[in-house]
Amino acid sequence: MKIIRTISDMQEAVQTLRRDGKRIGFVPTMGYLHAGHLSLVHLARQQSDRVVVSIFVNPTQFGPNEDLEAYPRDFARDEALCRDADVDYIFYPSAAEMYPPGAGVYVNEDHLSTKLCGASRPGHFRGVLTVVTKLFHIVQPDVAVFGEKDAQQLRLIHQMVDDLNVPVTILPGPIVREADGLALSSRNVYLSETERREALCLRKALDQAEQMHASGERSARSVITAMEKILNTTPSARVDYLSIVHWNDLSPAEQLEGDILIALAVYIGRTRLIDNTRLKTTDAHAS
Amino acid sequence: MKIIRTISDMQEAVQTLRRDGKRIGFVPTMGYLHAGHLSLVHLARQQSDRVVVSIFVNPTQFGPNEDLEAYPRDFARDEALCRDADVDYIFYPSAAEMYPPGAGVYVNEDHLSTKLCGASRPGHFRGVLTVVTKLFHIVQPDVAVFGEKDAQQLRLIHQMVDDLNVPVTILPGPIVREADGLALSSRNVYLSETERREALCLRKALDQAEQMHASGERSARSVITAMEKILNTTPSARVDYLSIVHWNDLSPAEQLEGDILIALAVYIGRTRLIDNTRLKTTDAHAS
Numbered sequence: 001m002k003i004i005r006t007i008s009d010m011q012e013a014v015q016t017l018r019r020d021g022k023r024i025g026f027v028p029t030m031g032y033l034h035a036g037h038l039s040l041v042h043l044a045r046q047q048s049d050r051v052v053v054s055i056f057v058n059p060t061q062f063g064p065n066e067d068l069e070a071y072p073r074d075f076a077r078d079e080a081l082c083r084d085a086d087v088d089y090i091f092y093p094s095a096a097e098m099y100p101p102g103a104g105v106y107v108n109e110d111h112l113s114t115k116l117c118g119a120s121r122p123g124h125f126r127g128v129l130t131v132v133t134k135l136f137h138i139v140q141p142d143v144a145v146f147g148e149k150d151a152q153q154l155r156l157i158h159q160m161v162d163d164l165n166v167p168v169t170i171l172p173g174p175i176v177r178e179a180d181g182l183a184l185s186s187r188n189v190y191l192s193e194t195e196r197r198e199a200l201c202l203r204k205a206l207d208q209a210e211q212m213h214a215s216g217e218r219s220a221r222s223v224i225t226a227m228e229k230i231l232n233t234t235p236s237a238r239v240d241y242l243s244i245v246h247w248n249d250l251s252p253a254e255q256l257e258g259d260i261l262i263a264l265a266v267y268i269g270r271t272r273l274i275d276n277t278r279l280k281t282t283d284a285h286a287s
Numbered sequence: 288m289k290i291i292r293t294i295s296d297m298q299e300a301v302q303t304l305r306r307d308g309k310r311i312g313f314v315p316t317m318g319y320l321h322a323g324h325l326s327l328v329h330l331a332r333q334q335s336d337r338v339v340v341s342i343f344v345n346p347t348q349f350g351p352n353e354d355l356e357a358y359p360r361d362f363a364r365d366e367a368l369c370r371d372a373d374v375d376y377i378f379y380p381s382a383a384e385m386y387p388p389g390a391g392v393y394v395n396e397d398h399l400s401t402k403l404c405g406a407s408r409p410g411h412f413r414g415v416l417t418v419v420t421k422l423f424h425i426v427q428p429d430v431a432v433f434g435e436k437d438a439q440q441l442r443l444i445h446q447m448v449d450d451l452n453v454p455v456t457i458l459p460g461p462i463v464r465e466a467d468g469l470a471l472s473s474r475n476v477y478l479s480e481t482e483r484r485e486a487l488c489l490r491k492a493l494d495q496a497e498q499m500h501a502s503g504e505r506s507a508r509s510v511i512t513a514m515e516k517i518l519n520t521t522p523s524a525r526v527d528y529l530s531i532v533h534w535n536d537l538s539p540a541e542q543l544e545g546d547i548l549i550a551l552a553v554y555i556g557r558t559r560l561i562d563n564t565r566l567k568t569t570d571a572h573a574s
Contacts, residue, residue, distance in 0.1 A: 103450040104397065104450060105395070105450035106450075107393070109393070137454055138452050140454065160392045162392075163391060165294055165425050167298060
């Protein structure tokens with residue numbers, strides 16, 4: 001496994017791989033890897049001859065009052081995990097390497113990116129789309145894997161690949177959870193013992209929604225009310241958003257029909273956690 | 288020579304070329320080709336095994352009151368010229384192919400793009416950067432050639448390639464002029480006989496600036512005054528802008544020292560023409 005720190009070295013390495021006809025799989029991460037990331041590496045591995053993992057805590061996707069400084073980092077641990085997962089290259093650039101002084105060109109979208117997480121994190125998806133474009137140009141992968149936990153990010157990456165004709169196949173990776181249901185996140189390390197227990201409210205609210213849907217409930221309003229009841233009775237929880245939207249345009253859905261995303265962001269104490277579920281319903285006429 | 292009209296066919300063709308180790312040169316154009324375009328094709332030819340020319344009048348770089356509909360088009364003539372110039376592929380997509388309904392991701396820059404032409408054509412460079420990014424992803428060239436006549440566009444393309452780590456080498460092509468000095472432009476066809484004669488005022492003003500610079504004049508104010516005199520005594524001319532700026536950040540220069548761009552946009556009747564010159568001066572201490 002090679003650790004590469006400069007853009008030019010990475011571009012040179014992939015140029016050689018491409019010349020040799022190797023298929024490149026790519027997993028972009030912010031490090032502090034967990035089993036969720038490793039499942040993405042595994043998916044990339046299945047589709048590629050060589051796997052590149054990038055580890056970069058991207059400053060441009062953090063807001064001024066967010067946790068850029070506090071975001072957990074442990075490169076030695078990440079390196080060991082990547083080695084065990086049979087990763088071929090870690091791309092591990094500095095912020096100065098990725099954003100030299102004077103950089104000003106960016107990638108953005110003005111509609112999907114303003115909903116859900118975009119409403120409380122203005123500029124977040126501009127940062128994401130810009131850094132992913134840069135990483136795609138640096139790593140030049142055939143296939144790139146993104147986790148479904150960041151549902152809106154995944155939706156926007158699909159949109160970007162379509163709109164900008166990016167020659168990369170996007171592969172979604174299912175959410176990986178702890179035994180009790182908490183979605184894996186590098187930010188879970190912020191939680192106190194009590195908060196860790198109460199953080200289960202996100203999954204419990206989604207369970208409730210899935211059960212109601214399975215029993216035939218189609219009213220988004222009823223599902224949201226039931227989910228809110230669970231979240232509002234959790235002492236450390238404060239809802240940032242709880243939305244039932246159409247997957248395609250992320251607009252609010254009144255009925256659980258078609259391709260639906262139920263997404264929520266909840267502060268557990270001072271830690272903002274997200275989780276979601278996709279429900280695909282064929283309408284009554286078709287069934 | 289192959290004419291390709293769909294994105295997927297073009298991406299497939301270049302994938303085969305790349306697999307065969309061919310070096311791809313690319314010249315993006317809006318068609319209605321002239322000797323200026325053909326000089327860019329010649330430059331691309333020298334650096335590549337295969338040359339791709341795109342012909343696409345990009346709607347997103349035209350403002351609502353600009354000449355999108357009137358912009359001259361003659362594909363049969365363009366095709367013949369490309370064949371003569373030994374072009375290997377013409378990429379000739381429709382607007383619907385390039386911008387399907389629902390597209391929303393774009394590439395932009397907020398500083399360089401608001402100066403010079405950007406001040407009178409808001410959104411123009413967002414359209415340019417977005418379509419060039421798309422074309423780069425579709426054609427995947429090793430080298431792409433852009434004319435120096437569109438100086439600000441060239442500056443922004445360099446910026447984009449740097450900031451987004453685009454794996455393409457940008458090659459600038461010198462301005463090609465008629466025998467009397469008028470810079471070649473597809474828009475010259477709009478000019479009446481009188482206007483064609485008076486359109487020489489752009490080049491005459493730049494000649495004046497170059498002569499003053501050669502004689503040791505360093506005051507931008509003095510040079511602008513002399514250029515304005517030429518333009519203001521031309522009956523059909525109306526100056527859109529006349530600027531002396533630093534090449535690097537396109538900020539106004541007071542002295543003709545360092546790497547300087549003198550750029551102007553002038554309406555000749557209803558036709559907006561641009562022209563420019565670059566002056567590189569080592570400072571007095573070094574000479």
